[in-house]
Amino acid sequence: MYSGAQISIYPMTDDFVGVIVGALSALDPYRDRLQVETDDISTLLVGAPEVLFPAMRDLFVAAAKSGKHCVLHATISRGCPGEPDDAVCYTTExxxxxxxxxxxxxxxxQAVxxxxxxDMxxxxxxxxxxxxxxxxxxxIYGCIDFLRQSGTFDRAKNFCTKLGGDAGAVFATVQAALCRFGPPEGxxxxxxxxxxxxxxxR
Amino acid sequence: MYSGAQISIYPMTDDFVGVIVGALSALDPYRDRLQVETDDISTLLVGAPEVLFPAMRDLFVAAAKSGKHCVLHATISRGCPGEPDDAVCYTTExxxxxxxxxxxxxxxxQAVxxxxxxDMxxxxxxxxxxxxxxxxxxxIYGCIDFLRQSGTFDRAKNFCTKLGGDAGAVFATVQAALCRFGPPEGxxxxxxxxxxxxxxxR
Incomplete structure (x- = not known):
């Protein structure tokens, strides 16, 4: 089943290009298991969730270690109709x-x-x-119940749920939300x- | 039906706070028809689509007129189960x-x-x-067909569609996508x- 994300990193600094370029090596350990494609809006990462989420996490942490205010946004998808299946997406998740x-x-x-x-x-x-x-x-209500027990839950907001904590636990929480809720083939x-x-x- | 967005502006500059604060007055003409609530991640705007989209557009254009690389992200929703109805959301759209x-x-x-x-x-x-x-x-395929004829269509990407053009036409395109596709009460x-x-x- 096809899975991946369109991701962007926004470092709020005049040297935003430097922060992004400096963080890119964080993707190196994952590159043989990801397809990567960049344009002026986002970078497409195609791969299994167990590769995709650690890759996003390490990229985000590397950028944030610049000390600058940094935001990562990701549009994440699994099982999108019309997307081709791909061996790089094979997962046991x-x-x-x-x-x-x-x-x-x-x-x-347990995953969280x-x-x-x-340490970020x-x-x-x-x-x-x-x-x-x-x-x-x-x-979704099942997922919210998990989130409330996850240790990373901050609060429910309109249209979304807010998390906080170490980036390791936060990305693991979102990975579990994607993989454990919704139909397995959905x-x-x-x-x-x-x-x-x-x-x-805050 | 409840409708609104969680929005964030990311100015890629050391003076990101100044750019955001300088742009906020662009929301003034809309404030009597919007609920606004801000935290450290995003600002909630609750209101009808015909108020929400022009407000987001004007805020984005005001920030972008700083000349800095600026990104607006919005998580937009209508008809979310569990959200209360609100008079501020009344719409003919x-x-x-x-x-x-x-x-x-x-x-x-026609809306686009x-x-x-x-001029942005x-x-x-x-x-x-x-x-x-x-x-x-x-x-979704009906919406994609509209997008291809809209004049703002750039290309299909994995998981999303890319647009380009004057910010007026771009925000009108996204507003039409939200309002014209999917069940009216969905x-x-x-x-x-x-x-x-x-x-x-690019």
């Missing part, structure tokens, strides 16, 4: 029979608990969209924003 | 009987043609998500990124 919602919540919580620590504090918000099903709100997307070093008081 | 897809395409094209000119060149990309329907891809969302003054060659 989903597919197969649908497990009970409660079991999927526990798998999601075992996430690596990056972050704030994030995301929206999970589940298409092709008439009970999509059940999956079309599920996420609109994700992650921020570091904001001068704005 | 949708609701009522479902019109034939071809007629809605024509209404969308009559959009005001802002922009590039944009967005994803349209239609929930709660088993034929959501029909609505849950429809957009993940939108608009950029100006990028140093990257």
């Amino acid at each position: 989903y597919g197969g029979p649908v497990l009970p919602l409660e079991q999927r919540k526990q798998m999601a919580l 608990q075992s996430a690596p620590v990056t 504090a972050s704030a994030a918000q995301f929206s999970l969209y589940v298409m092709d099903t008439n009970d999509h709100m059940d999956e 079309h599920v997307t996420i609109d994700l924003t992650v921020s570091a070093n904001s001068p704005t008081v | 949708y609701g009522g009987p479902v019109l034939p897809l071809e007629q809605r395409k024509q209404m969308a094209l 043609q009559s959009a005001p000119v802002t 060149a922009s590039a944009a990309q967005f994803s349209l998500y239609v929930m709660d329907t088993n034929d959501h891809m029909d609505e 849950h429809v969302t957009i993940d939108l990124t608009v950029s100006a003054n990028s140093p990257t060659v």
Whole structure:
């Protein structure tokens, strides 16, 4: 099943090009398992979720370690109709029979608990969209229940959920949301924003 | 029906706070018809689409007129289950009987043609998500057909469609996509990124 993201990094500094170029080497350990394609708006990363999320995390952390206020935005998708399947997207994260919602919540919580620590504090918000099903709100409420127990939950906002904490746990939370909720073969997307070093008081 | 957006402006400059603060007065003509609520990640705007999109456009153009590379991101939603209805969201843009897809395409094209000119060149990309329907891809393909005729179409990308042109036409295109496609009472969302003054060659 095709999966990937359109990602952008926004360093709020005159040297935004330098910050981005300086962070790009963070993608090197993942490049053999990702397709990468850049234009003036975003960079397309195509690959399995277990590669995609660590790659986004490491790129974001590398940019944020500049100390500048940095934001990563990602439009993430799995199972989009009309997108070709691709071997680079092969994953064991989903597919197969649908497990009970409660079991999927526990798998999601375990994934967040075992996430690596990056020592980069972050704030994030995301929206999970589940298409092709008439009970999509059940999956979303199940996901929200996971989020409230995840340790990264900040608060519910209109149209999205706000997270906070170490970037390792935050990206693991969003990865689990994509992989554990919605039909295994369904079309599920996420609109994700992650921020570091904001001068704005929470 | 509840409608609004979580929006963020990213000016790629050391003086990002100054650019944002300097642009905020662009919202003044709309404030009596919008609810506005800001935190460290985004600003919530709640209101009808015919107020929301011009407000986002004018805010973006005001920031971009700084000459700095500026990006606006918006998570836009209408008809989200669980959100309260609100009088500020009353609109004549949708609701009522479902019109034939071809007629809605024509209404969308007319809206783009009559959009005001802002003299701010922009590039944009967005994803349209239609929930709660088993034929959501029909609505999306109908929308793509409108986009190809809109005059702002740049190209199809994985997970999104890229637009370009005057910011007036670009925001009118996205507004028409939200209002004219998907069920009138349905849950429809957009993940939108608009950029100006990028140093990257297209």
